[in-house]
Amino acid sequence: MALNKIAWIGRFTGPKGELAARIVREVVPQFPHCQFTFVGGATTLEIPASEKHHVQIISEFISDIRGEINKHDLIIGAGRVAMEAMRCGVPVIAI
Numbered sequence: 529m530a531l532n533k534i535a536w537i538g539r540f541t542g543p544k545g546e547l548a549a550r551i552v553r554e555v556v557p558q559f560p561h562c563q564f565t566f567v568g569g570a571t572t573l574e575i576p577a578s579e580k581h582h583v584q585i586i587s588e589f590i591s592d593i594r595g596e597i598n599k600h601d602l603i604i605g606a607g608r609v610a611m612e613a614m615r616c617g618v619p620v621i622a623i
Contacts, residue, residue, distance in 0.1 A: 531563040531582065536604040537596065540568050544606070544623065548573055551604075556583055567596060 540548045548566060556564055556579050566573055567586045575583045590596050594612055597603055603613040603620045613620035 531561060532559075532602070533563045533565070533600040534602045534604070535565040535567055535596065535600040537567045537590075537593065537609045538605050538607075538623075540566065540573060545572070547623070552576075552579070552583065565600065 536548060536551070538544065552564075552566075552573055552575060556562075557576075560582060563582050563584070565584045565586060567590055573585055575585070593609065594616060597609075597613050597616050597618050600618060603609065603618050604623060605613060605620060606623050610620050610622040
């Protein structure tokens with residue numbers, strides 16, 4: 529079975545970082561059939577050992593955001609990322 533690919537692209541500081549941490553703790557475990565990717569700057573997101581098989585963190589700078597968006601089935605993002613996801617025709621949850 530193919531995994532659904534979900535990416536959060538953006539910064540993980542302040543309230544967004546707190547929300548990302550809650551998603552890792554509370555949402556990710558409920559969706560083992562999904563591959564979650566968190567793309568952004570330096571992060572302190574901690575992935576529980578039981579979830580590492582379907583969670584990836586990309587902390588280095590990504591210059592091809594459009595390419596990264598097109599690798600996923602759903603994008604979580606704000607501002608430019610949300611707009612670009614819509615332009616690519618990829619569903620987006622805007623935060």
